[in-house]
Structures are given as C-alpha cells and as structure tokens.
Amino acid sequence: MSQVAESLASRLAELVGAGRVHTGPKSLAAYEVDGRRPSAALLPSSVAEVAEILCFASAERLAVIPIGGRTHLHIGMPPHRYDLALDVSALNRVLAYEPHDLTLGVEPGITYAELDRNLREKGQFLPLAPPFAERATLGGIVAAAADTPVRYAHGTAKDLLLGAEFVTGEGVISKSGGRVVKNVTGYDLHKLLIGSLGTLAVITRLNFRTFPLPPLQRMFVATFADPLGAMAFCRAIMQSPLQPRVVDVLNPRAAGLFAAYSGGNLGRDSWLAVVEAAGHEKVLERHARDLASMSREAQAAEFIALDEDQREHLFGCLCEFSPIAFGATSAATVFRIAALPSALPALLEETRKLAARHALDCAILIRALGVVYLALLPPANPEAYPELVNCSRELMTLCVTSGVAPMIERCPLEIKNALDIWPPPGTEQEITQRLKHVFDPHRILAPGRFRGGI
Amino acid sequence: MQRTIIRELERLLGSSGVLSSPEDLLLYEYDGSVEEAGPDAIVFPRRKQDVVEIVKLANRYDLSIVGRGAGTGLSGGALAREGGIVLAFSRMNHILEIDAENQRAVVEPGVVNLDLSRAAEKYGLYFAPDPSSQKSCTIGGNVSENSGGPHTLAYGVTSNHVTGLEVVMPDAKVIRLGGRAMETPGYDLTGLMIGSEGTFALVTEVTVRLLRLPEDVRTLLAIYDSLGDATDSVVDITARGIIPAACEMLDGWTLRAVEAYVHAGFPLDSAAVLLMEVEGVREAAETQADEIIEVCRRHNAREVRRARDARERALLWKGRKEAFGAVGRVSPSYYVLDGVIPRTKLTPTLLRIEEIAKRYGFVIGNIFHAGDGNLHPLILFDHRDRDQFRRARAAGAEIMQLCVEMGGTLTGEHGVGMEKNELMPLMFTETDLDLMRKVRAAFNPVGRLNPGKVLPLGKGCGETRLQPFPQSAGGNA
Numbered sequence: 001m002s003q004v005a006e007s008l009a010s011r012l013a014e015l016v017g018a019g020r021v022h023t024g025p026k027s028l029a030a031y032e033v034d035g036r037r038p039s040a041a042l043l044p045s046s047v048a049e050v051a052e053i054l055c056f057a058s059a060e061r062l063a064v065i066p067i068g069g070r071t072h073l074h075i076g077m078p079p080h081r082y083d084l085a086l087d088v089s090a091l092n093r094v095l096a097y098e099p100h101d102l103t104l105g106v107e108p109g110i111t112y113a114e115l116d117r118n119l120r121e122k123g124q125f126l127p128l129a130p131p132f133a134e135r136a137t138l139g140g141i142v143a144a145a146a147d148t149p150v151r152y153a154h155g156t157a158k159d160l161l162l163g164a165e166f167v168t169g170e171g172v173i174s175k176s177g178g179r180v181v182k183n184v185t186g187y188d189l190h191k192l193l194i195g196s197l198g199t200l201a202v203i204t205r206l207n208f209r210t211f212p213l214p215p216l217q218r219m220f221v222a223t224f225a226d227p228l229g230a231m232a233f234c235r236a237i238m239q240s241p242l243q244p245r246v247v248d249v250l251n252p253r254a255a256g257l258f259a260a261y262s263g264g265n266l267g268r269d270s271w272l273a274v275v276e277a278a279g280h281e282k283v284l285e286r287h288a289r290d291l292a293s294m295s296r297e298a299q300a301a302e303f304i305a306l307d308e309d310q311r312e313h314l315f316g317c318l319c320e321f322s323p324i325a326f327g328a329t330s331a332a333t334v335f336r337i338a339a340l341p342s343a344l345p346a347l348l349e350e351t352r353k354l355a356a357r358h359a360l361d362c363a364i365l366i367r368a369l370g371v372v373y374l375a376l377l378p379p380a381n382p383e384a385y386p387e388l389v390n391c392s393r394e395l396m397t398l399c400v401t402s403g404v405a406p407m408i409e410r411c412p413l414e415i416k417n418a419l420d421i422w423p424p425p426g427t428e429q430e431i432t433q434r435l436k437h438v439f440d441p442h443r444i445l446a447p448g449r450f451r452g453g454i
Numbered sequence: 455m456q457r458t459i460i461r462e463l464e465r466l467l468g469s470s471g472v473l474s475s476p477e478d479l480l481l482y483e484y485d486g487s488v489e490e491a492g493p494d495a496i497v498f499p500r501r502k503q504d505v506v507e508i509v510k511l512a513n514r515y516d517l518s519i520v521g522r523g524a525g526t527g528l529s530g531g532a533l534a535r536e537g538g539i540v541l542a543f544s545r546m547n548h549i550l551e552i553d554a555e556n557q558r559a560v561v562e563p564g565v566v567n568l569d570l571s572r573a574a575e576k577y578g579l580y581f582a583p584d585p586s587s588q589k590s591c592t593i594g595g596n597v598s599e600n601s602g603g604p605h606t607l608a609y610g611v612t613s614n615h616v617t618g619l620e621v622v623m624p625d626a627k628v629i630r631l632g633g634r635a636m637e638t639p640g641y642d643l644t645g646l647m648i649g650s651e652g653t654f655a656l657v658t659e660v661t662v663r664l665l666r667l668p669e670d671v672r673t674l675l676a677i678y679d680s681l682g683d684a685t686d687s688v689v690d691i692t693a694r695g696i697i698p699a700a701c702e703m704l705d706g707w708t709l710r711a712v713e714a715y716v717h718a719g720f721p722l723d724s725a726a727v728l729l730m731e732v733e734g735v736r737e738a739a740e741t742q743a744d745e746i747i748e749v750c751r752r753h754n755a756r757e758v759r760r761a762r763d764a765r766e767r768a769l770l771w772k773g774r775k776e777a778f779g780a781v782g783r784v785s786p787s788y789y790v791l792d793g794v795i796p797r798t799k800l801t802p803t804l805l806r807i808e809e810i811a812k813r814y815g816f817v818i819g820n821i822f823h824a825g826d827g828n829l830h831p832l833i834l835f836d837h838r839d840r841d842q843f844r845r846a847r848a849a850g851a852e853i854m855q856l857c858v859e860m861g862g863t864l865t866g867e868h869g870v871g872m873e874k875n876e877l878m879p880l881m882f883t884e885t886d887l888d889l890m891r892k893v894r895a896a897f898n899p900v901g902r903l904n905p906g907k908v909l910p911l912g913k914g915c916g917e918t919r920l921q922p923f924p925q926s927a928g929g930n931a
Contacts, residue, residue, distance in 0.1 A: 100689050101796040101827070123695065145637070156637070158645055159614050174889045175882070178863040180794045182611065182826040184600045184649050185864045185874075185881055186908065187890045191613075191645030200641075212695030238557070239578070241669030241735050282737040338635035340556040370636035407639040427629040428643055434896040435641065438889070451640045 005039055012084075015052050016044050020090070031085035033065055033449075034078035034413055041067075041085035047165070047173060047204045050086070054202065055171030057084055057444050065446045066198035068140030069111060071132040074410045075144050076197045076449030077421055086202060088139055094118055095205060096179065102210045103162065103179055108139025108203045124210045127154035131320045139203045145195030149276070149318040152368035153245035154211065157194045164190035165205035169440025179207045192435065198446045199454055200439040214278030219246070219311040220288065222295035223270035223302040227251065227348045230271040233298035234369050235341060237275065240294065242287055246276035247368055248318050251348075253377070254363035257324050258317040270301060274314060321365045322410055325375035328363075331384060333392055333411040337372040339404040347372065350398055358391035373409075382414070389418045400424065407451075425452035455494040459515055463497055463539075466507050471498045471545075482525070482533075482540050486587070488789050488837070488846075489530030489872055493520065493540040500545050502620070502628065502658040509626040509656070512539060518905045521652040523564060523595030526587040528790055529871030531599060531651050535906035541656065543594050549573050550659070557664045558617070558634050563594025563657050570662070579664035582609040585867070586775050594657050600649030602867035604700040604774065605731075607825040609665065611867065613648040618661035621647065621654075624898045634661050646893075651869050652904040654897035668733035671699075672743040673761035675770055676728040676750040677721055681705060684726035685800035687753040688824045691730075692797065694749060696742050700731040701825030702774050705804070708781070708819035708832070709773075715780035718773030724756065728824065729774055777821050778832070785817075785834035789846045792868035793857030797827040806856050807831055814849040828866035829857065855880055870908045878910050 005023065012021045022028060022041040031041045044050045057064045063081035067073070068088055089109040096105035099122040106115060112126075112133040119125050130136040130146040140146075142157050142164075154160070163177025176189035192200055224230040230249045237247055250258065250272040273295075277287035288305060295303040306314060317324060325332040339347055344366065351374060355362040361377040376391060378384035392408065392415055399406035400423050408421035415421075425432070429452050436443075436454050448454075455474060463472045473479070473496040483492040494517075499505045512519050518538035525532050534540050547564035554577035561570060567588040571580040584603035585591055591601070597619065602611040609615075618632035632644035647654055678684040684703055691698065704712060704727050709720040720727055728750070732742040747758045761767040781788050795803050804820060807829075811818035819832040831853055835846040854864050858880045865874060878887060891909055895901075 098796060098798065100693055100798045102692060103796065155610075155614065158642060159610060168889065172885055172889065174886050176886065176890070178794070178881070180796055180827055180862050180866075182602060182606065182794050182823070182828050182866040183863040184602075184611070184867055184869055186870065186878065186886075187893055188600075188613070188646055188649055189889065189893060191642045194642055194645075195639075196641060212692075212697070215695070235555075239666070241666065243734050243738070279738050280741050282741060283735060286735055286737045338633075338637045340553075340558070340634055342553075342555045368636070403633075405633060405635060405638050422639055425640070427627075428631055428640065430627075431623070431629065431643065431897060432641055435643075435893065438892045438896050 009040060011056070012040055012042055015056060016042050016049050020045065030070065031067060031087070033073050033082060034416065036079055036082045038065070038082050038085045041087055043087045043090045045090050047167070050088070050167045050202055050204055051171045051173050053084070053086060054167050054169060058170050058442050061442055061444060063444050063447050066139070066143070066202045068109060068137030069132065069135035071130070071136045072140055072144035072146060076446070078413070078416055078448065079446055080448030088202070089137065091204065099124060101180070103181060103207065104210050105179055105205060105207045106138050107205060109137050112136050112138065112141060119210060120213065123213050125213050126160065126208055126210050128157060128160065129319050131323050133319070138206055142194055142203060142206060143196060143198050147367065147371065149246040149248055149315060149367065152247045153243065158191065160208050161190055161194065162207040162209055164193055164203060164207065166193060166201035166203050168201050169442060169445045173204070177207065181209050197449050199436065199450045200445065215280055216284055217245070217276055217278040217311070218284045218288070219274065219276040219306045219314060220291050221304055221306060222273045222291070222298070222300040224273065224298070224300055225270065227271050228345060229299050230273045231345055233273050233295055233300065236294045236298060237291070238341065238369060240290060242277070242290055244275045244277045244287065246274060246318070248274045249366040250274065251364040253361055254321070254365050257328055257363055258314065274318065276311070276315070318365070321373050322375070325363055325377065326410060329377050329380045331378045331380045331388065331412050333376040333388060333415055334409045335372070335374040335395060335406050336409045337374060337399055337404055337406040338370060339372055341369045343402070343404060344369070344372070347402070347404065351395060354391060354394055354398065358387050360387065360391055385412065385414045389415055393419050396423065422451035459511070460495060462511060463495060463508070466511070467497055467499065467504060471500070472496070485525040485530060485532045486528045487530045487871065487873055488787070489533055491530070491533040491535045491872070492537065493534035494537045496540045496542055498542050498545045502622070505541065505622045505656055505658055506626050506628065508539065508541060509622055509624065512902060513626065518902050519656070520904050521594070521598065521656050523592030524566070524587070524590045526591040527595060527599060527871065528792060528868040529865065529873040531869050531871040531904070531907060532595070533872065535872050543592060546658070552577065554579060556634065557666070558661060559664055560659060560661050561593050563592060563597070563660060565593045567591050567593060567596060574664050575667070578667050580667055581662055582615055582665050583612045586778065593660050593662065597648050597657050597660055598650070598652045599867070599869040602823070602828070604702050604823060607701055607823065608697050608699040613645055615663045616644060616648055616660060617663055619644055619647055619657055620659035622656045622658055624655065624900070624902050628658070632661070649869070651871060651908050653894055653908055654903065656903070668739070670736040670739040671731060671733040671767065672739045673767040673770055674730045674743060674746060675759045676730065676755040677724045677757045678726045678728070678754065679724060679756055680754065681726045681804060682801050683754045684728050685804070685824065687728060687750050687755065688800065689798055690749045690753065691746055694745060696732070696745055698730045698742070698746065698825060699733045700729070701823070702729040703727070703820070703822055703824035704729070704774070704777065705820040707817060708777060708821045711784050711819065712773050712777045712780040715783055716773045716776055718769050720773060729770055781819060781832050781834070787835055787837040789833040789835065789850055791829065791831045791833065791850050791853055792865050793829050793854050793862060794866040795827045795829065795857050795860040795862035797824065799860045800824065800827065803829070803856060803860055807853055810849055810852050814845055816846065816849060823866070826866070827862065851877060872907055875906070875908055876910050
C-alpha cells in the first residue's frame, strides 16, 4: 500500500473502526463498478457513521458510490471517479413493522428475501420482488428502480414508498415523507431517490406500505404463433373487468431461455402471454374462464393453468429476466424501454427487423404492457462488439425518434465506451442539474453514472 | 396595483381576462379554508403562452404569482398571501385528448375532476382520485395538492395517477416532466412536482392514467352503538387481508347533522357509521362484502346494510360527500382539519380529540377516511368572534400535534399551505426543512411562486428577498 493509501485507510478507520474498512485488492475487487476499483470500502454501522463518511468525503472531494447487494451495479455509465465504496449491508434492520397498519420502516441494507420472510410470517408482502432476491437490498432496489412482474397490479417503488431518511453529499442527515399510508406534508424529496443510482444521497431508511398476501394465486400461460396474437390477448385483458397481478409477454427466444433455465418445456417456438390472478377460488375460476375465452378469440394455440411449482418457477424467471439473459451470454445487452400498449406492435416489428439486419438474437420480455425488456444476445467474443454497438445505437435512435424512452440496463463495458446508455436529456436537464447541486454540490456521489452526465 | 401593470395584463389577455376591482379582489381572498389573503389582480390565461407571458411580466415588475384552480383547497394554498397576481386556470379547462386504448388523458389544469371522469365514462374509464369537492375542484389543483379522496384507500392519491406534466418555470421556460409511458429514465421530477403546492412551477398540462370502471361495486353501511367497535372493525378488516376501495367513518354528532340535511338513512341514535365499498370483478366484490359484514357483526355492529341499487348507493355517498355542507347548516363556521394517524391508533386518538373539544368548549365532529387513518375533525365555531377563531386555531394545532405524536402526519390530502407551515417543525428538523427550502429555491429562486406557503417563514427563504409590492397608483390595492 502506498503512503497516501495508508494514510487514507487510517483516517477512514477513525470514522468507522478498522474492522469496517477494506483496502485489500481482493476485497475491493468485489466493489468494482464498470471495471473501476475504489481505494477503500467502508461498512458503516450507523446513520451517524454514514454522515461522517460523507462529510469526510465531501471535504476531501472523494467520490463515493453507495453499495447494497451489488446486484444492480451494472446500471449506469462508468463513474467518472470512484474512491470509496460505501457498503450499507450492515445497516440491515427492520426498524418498524406494524402489520395492522400495513406499514414498514427498514434500513437500506436488508435483503428482499430476508424482509420477505419477516413479512410472510404476518401474511403480508412488499410487491418489489427483484432479481437476486437473496442478495438484492431494499436500498439498492429503490436506487436502481428495479421493477417486478406484479407491477401490473401494484406499481413500483414510486407507488409504495411512503418516506425516507437519507444523507446528502454534504453529510447532512435529512428526511421526507412519513410513515403512514397517506401523507402530503412537505416536499416528496424521497421520490427523487427512486432510480437515482446513488447520485443524490445515501439512503438510510425507507418506509413502505405493505400488502396482505392473496389467499390463492394461479398463473396461466397462453401461447401464440406471433406477437400480434399475444398483444391482442393482453389488450383484451386490459379492456376487461379482470384484475390480474401479472401480465407479461415473452418472445420465443425468451421462452426458450426460461425453458433452458428451468428444464421445462413451455412453448419453445411460441410467444407466451403469462397472466397471474390472485384471490379466492371463485375469483380464480372467473379469471380462468374469461382468460380462456379471450385467448381463443386471440387465436392462442394453447391455454394452460400452471401448477404451483411451475408457477413459482416461471414467476422467478420473470423476476430474473435480465440475469438469465446475461447467463446466456456475458455480452447480453438489455434495453429497458417504456412504451404505451398501442406502440408495442410497431416497436416489436422494428426491433425484429433491426436485430435481423445485424444478425443478432434477441430475447424480449414485455412487462405489464408498458415496459419492454429487450436483450440483444451476441456471442460473447469481442469480434461481435462492433455489430452490437451499431445495433444498440440504432435501437436507441429508433426509440428516441418514435417518442419512447429507452435506457440500456445492462451491457458490456465496450458498449458503454462507445455510446451513452441513457437517452439524451430533455427540457428537464437544467432543473435536474440544479437539484443535483442541492443534494451533492461537490459531485462526490456516483459522479457520471446518471442520465445527462450527472 | 399600478394601472400600467393592469393595462399590460389586459393587453395580454383582453379586458375580460383580468380582474382588479375591489369587489372582484374580495372574492379571491378566500378558498375552502379558514384563511384569508387578497391578491392585487386576478388573471385568466387561456393558453400556455398566456401563462408564459404573465410570468415574464411578473418577473419584470417583481410580482408574486399564485396559481388557482377552483379555490376549493382547504389549507389556503390558492390565496395570495403576499398579494400579487392570482393566476386562475379556470379558462384552461379543455380535455385535450382521451387515449382510451392506452388509458391516458391529457388535460389542461383547469379541467374539473368529475368532468374528466364523466368524459372518460363512455370508454369505461375514470380518473381515480375523488376528493369530496370533485364536482368543482380541478385537476391542476389536484396535482398541486396531491389530492386524495375516499377511494384513494385502494387506488392511491393523485401522484399515483399522473405520468407527465408540462410546467412553466418561474423564469418563464416551459419544460416537460415524465411523459405518457409508465416510466421515464431520470429523476422522478413528476413525483416531486405533484404536491409542491404551486411553489415550484405553474402546471399547464397534465397527463393522467385512467382506470377501468369496476364491473361490480358493493356499498355497505355498518351502524354501531360504540365508536370503539367501529374503529376495531376497520383494523380487523385490514387484518383479514381485505383492502376496501373506500372505508369512511362518521361519528354520532356528524351523522346526525348529515341525516338532518341529506336523509341518507343514518339512524339518529347510533354512535358511528362506517361506509364501505368493495369493488372489482363480481366474484371478488361479493366475497369481500360477505367477509366485511361478518367482521362488522363480530364487532357488535347493530346493523349492516347493503345498498341494493345505484340510487341507494348514491344516497349513502351523498351523506358522506355532502357532510361538510350539512355541518355548514348548523354552525356559522367550521374548521376542517386534516391529519393522518396509523389506523390502529384510531380509538385513542378520537378519545383525545374529545378531550380537546371539551377543554376548548367546542363541538368537534369527526368524519374521516378510516381505512387509511386520515382524520377530518370539524371544529364548529363562529368566525365573527375573533377569540373563538383564535381558540379554534389553537385546538386545531393541538390535534395536529396529537396526530404527529401518534406516529402520523400533519396532512393527508389538504396540503400544508399557509395553514400549517408553522407546524412543519413538529414533523421535520431544521435540516430537513433547510433541504426542502433549497429544493424549492432550485425551482423558484426568488420565491415568486406562491410565497409564504408550505415551509415556515422567517428564515433564509428566498421569498424574503422578494421586493415589496409596488404601491398602487390607481387606487385598487
């Protein structure tokens, strides 16, 4: 260790204790973000320590990236600077849980799986099931704006987060919102933290509303020869009185990946529409009946109800779409594109042509008829990268010009070196920059990772 | 206000687009709250460009601007606390588009809440937030206050139903936040803007999500001889995993006042009624209604009625939605409070409110969204008696403090406005408030928009830098 590094390590040890500062290359490798390695990783054990670390980092102009379960660090552009990893995994307590009020307050480092176990004991859940639930932390889920198959019924963190406590880039502990399910007191600063990738503040507490677990749930799969049939089926659901909790669509490649992943054999060459309903038996029967008839009208080849094991499995696959694509090839480039239902058929057709032109495989998951996860799957060798870059750039342009908002959620570093994973900023850029300046005037929080170079 | 300014405004908007006579100004001194504050002029833009020009003019003459929808707000949000211009959106009231296929509508801010739902009805859609004032309140006002309503228990408040905004910033630039899609990469500025009570920017266009009308609605009225049994029922219903679409409570005093006016069929000798609604697919509504009835009976409900048809349902809801009007008949004035507590603390909180009522010598009626713990105590007083007014405010502040003590918040849906800005320290530390001030200043650096609202006055806020209002040359101010 150099003298500078040693002196830094000892000053950091004064902040959090020597046992909670890592400077060895082995430990630090785990904290790499886009190939950049920090000089130290810190594991604070209290909010006060988080504040001290950020005061110190702010004074010394050290760049900090807040880190949870390290499951979503691939999102964002490579950081401009990266000196300290602020690992919140030791802040992992449930601070308040009032089942009868359906409210919850947690520290950011608790994993989704751990929290879910707590809630299930009381017959409740938080509808934010992320990929890698055993490792993903609530702080990370919020900061990455991870979504979940049940967003069709429950929305996303924006709809579930009641309030938060956080520490700004100047080390100031602050909060907004509240702990009750309804509240309009003061400005909703916590909304800004959702999807902010740690560029505004380090989250130290999150208050959520929870939901009762449904008495029963059942998953149905309809298979279609082409995307238009699947889309027509889903639009019919949208226009019906039914209230399913999941409405996702898979293209044949995605279905194939899931089948390979699960050893199952769900319609490998078909488009799949996956629908999950919840409620009492009568409600499920009604869904089964109506969905079957809608699927027939939409010319489905098959319509089946899954058994509980299959359901759990497929639900897991839907949650894990991005990692499954990444498992197929480490060069997977996953777009996340928000689009209106009416825009989906044209978008699918354009992307099909585009991928074919570049001879790239592509797996598609359409979530809740509103967000398209599109994974380009090139062979994992550097020779494929130029084609991948071209295809990604064209897809980005295609989306932007047709008025839908894309971002690349996961891709090889080579892609990030060649193009921006964010769409170009719009008229909101000036106020966005001013807000960044309010929260983090010295630009020490995850600099460069966010949209518009923030 | 200087004649020259009025003339300039008239040149922009036509003479029918500007009000400045003393009688007209008087009408805009009020909203739905107990607050008062008068503007120096009221302007009625018809299009976005008018708003831009008004903002430019206000910048030239250093005037403050307060956006106003229908003026039904209950925290003084639409009052010109420091004079200046009230910018009334009532003529920007067009539904620009209903995109039924994608379940979106694009509207101007002055569109009345219920008008939007009515227009969407032919597509089988509606706009979920339903404040009691929905016959007159506007979507722009709903966005500013992040309004709720009885059905927000299941469907959420305004912020859960808005996907995009177009706003005019205090520097007169027009920017777009969010869009029509479910999400937009970048900070959630739409979420931040909603509920900012007109202190960040002026909203000129709103894109909202429309929901599908439910296939079946079951409306239930449970009647109790004890308030405690009613509140216990609420907790137990949730514990069973049922989230009703709405769950409203009226206490004995309030239900009697309402019954005398609306004749909704509330028994006059009961201690509380619960008005509940479940909806969705027929099978779900049916099962949940049965379960709710069972829970209410177990908690000693004297009677549980089901609305048999749309007419009975409408009558029960009339009893709820026109409750404030009913109270207006029996008292010269009333002060509607808005606080939230965890729903498990309903019983002890209501007992403490009763104590406060006795101590101050007021009747306090309670009508509230029981399902989400959103209380609306009504303090009856006579506003002509300044001492009563002062004591009503003090009793209100004490009830607000109680809500915060119980783990709740200062406002669930009415906003902070100029009613509760000095109570903000009950919930937030000085550093919390300071960050909020800085965020406001990022949007609204000289405090031109809606000064004196949301945050406590008197410390480091931009608005204190605002120049005093230019003295009238024409005798109107």
